Amino acid sequence: MNVAIITGASSGMGAEFARQLDNSLHKTDEIWLLARRREPMEELARSLRHKTQIIAMDVTLDSAVKQFAEILAISNPKITVLVNCAGMGKHGSFTQQSDKAVSDMMQLNIVALTRMTKLCLPYMRKGSKIIQLASGAAFVPQAAFAVYAASKAYVYSLSRALNKELAGRGIRVMAVCPGPVNTPFLSRAYEDESAIGGLKKMAMLEAETVVAKAVMDCRKGRSVSVCGLPMKALYLATQGVQNLLYKFT
Numbered sequence: 124m125n126v127a128i129i130t131g132a133s134s135g136m137g138a139e140f141a142r143q144l145d146n147s148l149h150k151t152d153e154i155w156l157l158a159r160r161r162e163p164m165e166e167l168a169r170s171l172r173h174k175t176q177i178i179a180m181d182v183t184l185d186s187a188v189k190q191f192a193e194i195l196a197i198s199n200p201k202i203t204v205l206v207n208c209a210g211m212g213k214h215g216s217f218t219q220q221s222d223k224a225v226s227d228m229m230q231l232n233i234v235a236l237t238r239m240t241k242l243c244l245p246y247m248r249k250g251s252k253i254i255q256l257a258s259g260a261a262f263v264p265q266a267a268f269a270v271y272a273a274s275k276a277y278v279y280s281l282s283r284a285l286n287k288e289l290a291g292r293g294i295r296v297m298a299v300c301p302g303p304v305n306t307p308f309l310s311r312a313y314e315d316e317s318a319i320g321g322l323k324k325m326a327m328l329e330a331e332t333v334v335a336k337a338v339m340d341c342r343k344g345r346s347v348s349v350c351g352l353p354m355k356a357l358y359l360a361t362q363g364v365q366n367l368l369y370k371f372t
């Protein structure tokens with residue numbers, strides 16, 4: 124059985140990946156939707172043509188990850204696509220952020236994403252794809268978003284390294300690096316939404332646009348997906364030398 128797995132599927136870009144992959148995956152039997160909230164995933168599943176499995180779980184909990192590992196072992200699927208969208212950010216100065224906020228960001232954006240990737244890899248074959256939601260925040264350290272931006276730099280670096288490591292198995296890994304996207308992420312990240320800067324508001328894209336570009340870039344075998352002129356300019360300005368070295372390492 125061929126399956127596509129999407130984490131963070133109850134909202135924003137995860138839900139949008141489910142909708143767009145539903146239209147474009149022809150050799151995939153089921154789409155598995157993962158997030159904590161079951162109801163929005165049930166509603167989403169009703170709109171999809173593919174058979175779906177809804178796995179309501181907190182990907183940061185050891186017990187839930189263990190249960191997911193058992194589901195994989197019992198179903199023994201071939202994972203055609205893994206999209207790691209579950210992620211969160213908390214805006215605010217490092218010294219004033221609660222220990223919990225800092226730990227939650229690291230546990231979800233770094234640890235859970237890494238564990239999900241490692242857990243799914245044995246079920247992937249030649250042609251399988253991994254799409255990791257990094258961020259444009261991966262390109263430049265961000266004051267007042269320090270831990271979030273650092274966590275996304277980790278996702279970006281991990282994804283590109285794995286893309287090289289797994290090339291021999293025919294598995295592609297792509298980091299998606301959007302600027303601000305119009306999803307519930309931002310209202311969760313900012314206690315006071317008026318603190319969202321004018322530049323960020325101007326560069327804001329819709330989830331549909333970012334995901335369509337990511338799906339197309341993934342099909343083309345790209346290792347990074349960057350959408351919109353401001354983010355492309357930032358990407359080229361900051362990653363030029365790294366890209367050159369990346370080709371030869």
Ligand SMILES: NC(=O)c1ccc[n+]([C@@H]2O[C@H](COP(=O)([O-])OP(=O)(O)OC[C@H]3O[C@@H](n4cnc5c(N)ncnc54)[C@H](OP(=O)(O)O)[C@@H]3O)[C@@H](O)[C@H]2O)c1
Pocket residue numbers: 130131132133134135136137157158159160161180181182183207208209210211212231256257258259300301302303304305306307308309311
């Ligand atoms: N929106 C932006 O401006 C932006 C820009 C660049 C990158 N990104 C990245 O893109 C990804 C998707 O973000 P989004 O904008 O689509 O945000 P979103 O609408 O807030 O979606 C986040 C998703 O993560 C899930 N999630 C959160 N904590 C979880 C947990 N402990 N276990 C399982 N699932 C969990 C949420 O579902 P439940 O609450 O139901 O668990 C939700 O489905 C994130 O990694 C984010 O960092 C976002």
